[in-house]
Ligand code: ADP
């Protein structure tokens with residue numbers, strides 16, 4: 001359902017993605033691990049054109065983008081079917097919890113207010129924050145803010161959700177509540193790419209684990225293959241360091 005072909009991205013002289021090929025099935029949960037500075041965030045950002053890739057193809061079902069001759073309308077469609085959860089939540093500070101969730105429905109999907117509100121209420125319930133619906137982000141804990149961030153990403157019913165280290169800015173005691181929400185999405189067969197440094201979580205939730213290093217996918221396999229029986233030297237070395 002999702003195909004990334006030969007994706008390249010450089011920042012001036014720094015080659016960050018060196019030809020990423022990746023196919024993801026509908027409902028698949030893919031965890032991406034690897035050292036910092038390796039291009040994991042850039043990969044996610046290129047998949048929804050927050051960064052413009054230099055070269056390559058992105059296919060999401062019937063939407064087929066080739067960076068060579070991409071149109072504005074294709075980028076707009078791409079952003080409708082992908083949604084990103086950021087490390088630092090990126091909530092609108094001057095909007096309440098519920099407004100943060102229905103904003104993309106009204107702005108991106110042009111939905112009417114009543115309908116958007118109904119969806120947002122349903123999502124607030126799913127992320128366990130119905131009682132906080134009229135609260136502003138500054139009055140929420142980091143874990144609650146991130147659950148709103150996930151809710152906002154869910155609201156547009158994307159074909160794929162992209163998580164960029166969703167728990168790395170959180171105090172340890174708040175990580176669990178956010179992982180629980182992601183677990184719930186995995187159980188409902190939401191297609192996801194999750195960049196994470198939570199190895200135990202990746203092992204538990206992912207159908208497939210990808211190890212990235214130096215702008216390449218170095219090794220991939222089931223959680224059992226990658227965590228219990230890695231083949232590549234760099235994977236072995238990385239896992240030794242994070243254990
Ligand atoms: P990761 O998420 O694996 O830690 P990133 O994708 O964030 O890695 O970054 C990969 C490399 O690209 C790093 O060296 C980073 O400094 C660089 N980089 C990322 N974004 C930019 C940017 N907008 N401009 C210049 N360099 C960038």
Ligand code: MG
Nearest residue numbers: 040041042165
């Ligand atoms: Mg990153």
